[in-house]
Amino acid sequence: MIRFNNVAKTFRRVRVLNDISLEIKLGERVALIGSNGAGKTTLIRCLLGQYLHEGQVTINGHNPRLERTQVLTEIGFVPQLPPPLKMPVGQLIAFAAKLCGTDPQRIVDLANRLGLDTAPILDQPFIRLSGGMKQKLLIAIALGRDARVLVMDEPAANLDPEARKIFFELLAERATQATMLISSHRLNEVSALVNRVIELDMGQVVLDDRVADDVSLSSLLDCRILVKRPDPALAKALQAWQFADLDSGLEWQGQVAGPDRLRFLGMTSRYVALISDLKMTETRQ
Amino acid sequence: MSQLWLTAKLDIVESLRSRWFLIYTLVFGGIVALLFLFGLTESRILGFIGLSRLLVTYIQLTMAILPIFVLITTVRSVAGDREAGVYEYLLSLPVSLSAWFWGKILGRYLVIFLPVFAAMIVAVLIALVRDIEIPWGMFSYYTALLAAMCACFLGIGMLVSALARSTDMAQGAAFLIWLTLLLFLDLILLGVMIQEKISPEVAVSIALANPLQVFRTAALSLFDPQLIVFGPSAFVILDTFGALGYQIFALLYPLLLGAICAVLGYLAFRRGDLP
Numbered sequence: 001m002i003r004f005n006n007v008a009k010t011f012r013r014v015r016v017l018n019d020i021s022l023e024i025k026l027g028e029r030v031a032l033i034g035s036n037g038a039g040k041t042t043l044i045r046c047l048l049g050q051y052l053h054e055g056q057v058t059i060n061g062h063n064p065r066l067e068r069t070q071v072l073t074e075i076g077f078v079p080q081l082p083p084p085l086k087m088p089v090g091q092l093i094a095f096a097a098k099l100c101g102t103d104p105q106r107i108v109d110l111a112n113r114l115g116l117d118t119a120p121i122l123d124q125p126f127i128r129l130s131g132g133m134k135q136k137l138l139i140a141i142a143l144g145r146d147a148r149v150l151v152m153d154e155p156a157a158n159l160d161p162e163a164r165k166i167f168f169e170l171l172a173e174r175a176t177q178a179t180m181l182i183s184s185h186r187l188n189e190v191s192a193l194v195n196r197v198i199e200l201d202m203g204q205v206v207l208d209d210r211v212a213d214d215v216s217l218s219s220l221l222d223c224r225i226l227v228k229r230p231d232p233a234l235a236k237a238l239q240a241w242q243f244a245d246l247d248s249g250l251e252w253q254g255q256v257a258g259p260d261r262l263r264f265l266g267m268t269s270r271y272v273a274l275i276s277d278l279k280m281t282e283t284r285q
Numbered sequence: 286m287s288q289l290w291l292t293a294k295l296d297i298v299e300s301l302r303s304r305w306f307l308i309y310t311l312v313f314g315g316i317v318a319l320l321f322l323f324g325l326t327e328s329r330i331l332g333f334i335g336l337s338r339l340l341v342t343y344i345q346l347t348m349a350i351l352p353i354f355v356l357i358t359t360v361r362s363v364a365g366d367r368e369a370g371v372y373e374y375l376l377s378l379p380v381s382l383s384a385w386f387w388g389k390i391l392g393r394y395l396v397i398f399l400p401v402f403a404a405m406i407v408a409v410l411i412a413l414v415r416d417i418e419i420p421w422g423m424f425s426y427y428t429a430l431l432a433a434m435c436a437c438f439l440g441i442g443m444l445v446s447a448l449a450r451s452t453d454m455a456q457g458a459a460f461l462i463w464l465t466l467l468l469f470l471d472l473i474l475l476g477v478m479i480q481e482k483i484s485p486e487v488a489v490s491i492a493l494a495n496p497l498q499v500f501r502t503a504a505l506s507l508f509d510p511q512l513i514v515f516g517p518s519a520f521v522i523l524d525t526f527g528a529l530g531y532q533i534f535a536l537l538y539p540l541l542l543g544a545i546c547a548v549l550g551y552l553a554f555r556r557g558d559l560p
Contacts, residue, residue, distance in 0.1 A: 045373070045558075045559075045560060048376075048377050049559075050372075050373065050376060050377070050558065050559040050560050051558045051559070051560075052556075052557065052558055068379065068381065068382065069379040069380070069381050070379075071379075072377065072378060072379035072380075073379040075377065077374070077377035079370060079373055079374050079377075081370055082374075083369065083370045083371040083373070083374040083375065084369050084370070084371065085299070085371060085374075086298075086299050086302040086303065087295060087298045087299055087302070088298070091295070091298055095291060095294075095295055095378075096378055098287070098291055099288065099291065099378045099379055099380050100378065100379060125302060138374075151377075
């Protein structure tokens with residue numbers, strides 16, 4: 001479906017992408033990883049038809065540069081850094097919906113599902129929203145249409161655990177109908193979301209591997225934690241994950257989204273000396 | 286067409302919320318307010334009285350301020366948007382490059398022309414209330430001159446924005462262009478060159494190529510039809526064009542220059558990296 005054929009890009013004599021050839025099929029969820037300057041953003045911009053480059057990029061056989069309106073109608077994009085738009089939220093939704101040929105209500109509904117109530121902020125400039133609100137809105141715009149390719153740059157970085165859980169559910173709903181390209185600096189941020197990993201370094205593909213696709217995007221884990229003594233920092237961290245305090249800070253219970261398990265364990269590892277027991281049971285596949 | 290208008294509307298809304306637009310509107314509204322406040326409508330210079338005197342002063346002040354305002358705000362917001370990631374996101378949406386570029390020009394044109402025009406309308410309304418005579422011919426011509434001036438410098442600004450790869454470079458280039466045009470006015474370097482006895486043809490060619498000088502000459506020609514203030518150079522202009530011919534040239538040439546720059550800007554935009 002997506003084909004990069006000997007793609008190379010040079011900025012002022014510096015080769016940022018070097019002879020990249022890849023084929024990504026429908027339904028694949030690809031993690032595009034690499035350190036800063038590895039070429040991830042440049043590759044994404046070539047895919048979006050924003051950069052001139054050597055070689056060919058095609059999506060379903062179409063060139064994103066030459067047939068941009070046709071190709072971009074099928075691509076939902078979430079940037080790493082939200083653009084500093086001064087326009088009101090309502091107008092951004094209307095603008096994107098009109099261009100993408102979708103119903104603005106669909107975007108509003110998705111934003112609501114992610115926990116962003118758009119009604120009170122419709123007249124507010126986009127730039128004034130918090131980082132998390134901006135991210136939720138951009139995700140809602142990307143997913144609020146029939147995009148067959150989703151390109152997301154660190155999409156869950158600014159989301160709270162509850163919004164991430166819903167975000168994973170939304171991705172799960174699209175898993176069979178869309179190809180996903182998720183860019184991140186670190187694999188552990190996105191490993192549970194993907195079934196293929198492509199690592200870039202110095203503009204070259206240094207790893208292209210399949211990932212065991214056992215983690216369902218919509219799975220849930222029941223979790224119970226016993227703590228040796230109450231600790232305010234741990235309590236605050238667990239409350240952020242919507243955990244319930246069952247015994248004055250000594251016993252906690254809650255649910256963790258399947259793809260978020262690594263992130264959750266990363267959080268608990270900071271308090272490992274305090275934790276006397278931790279149990280996670282998958283309840284929904 | 287719908288994509289073009291959507292982009293234009295987007296640019297208008299973005300501009301209306303910008304600080305530069307507030308300053309821009311205040312400056313031109315303020316000029317008219319100050320001219321009324323200092324009683325320019327009642328003063329008599331070169332036989333002109335009433336609103337014509339105010340309009341002449343307004344157009345001269347506008348000619349000095351508007352080009353640099355249009356150039357700097359255009360390159361700052363267009364090149365600035367590209368640097369800040371606005372292009373990366375908005376151009377990931379299915380909008381054609383032509384609708385995007387020309388929509389931006391349309392939106393920006395309305396935003397820069399309307400406050401200047403609104404200030405003139407306010408002047409006319411005040412004159413009507415105060416029962417001051419309104420020179421409608423002069424008002425219409427000056428409006429057309431302002432419209433041409435906005436189009437000219439917007440086109441130049443868009444070309445600079447498309448060619449420059451950073452906001453700093455775009456701003457520097459815009460300022461340099463304005464400074465060069467300013468230097469080659471009859472009041473400054475061109476005046477010195479004439480003093481140094483360059484041929485009238487060369488002087489007039491420079492004056493005709495410089496849109497700032499074209500506006501200044503056209504604005505002056507309405508109350509000084511013989512262009513006495515220009516000395517012998519006036520003969521070359523009037524012999525070549527005639528008074529009416531020059532006034533028409535002063536509208537068409539900047540429009541053409543702006544359009545050529547805008548088309549070149551569009552071609553550069555299309556053929557380069559977008560963000």
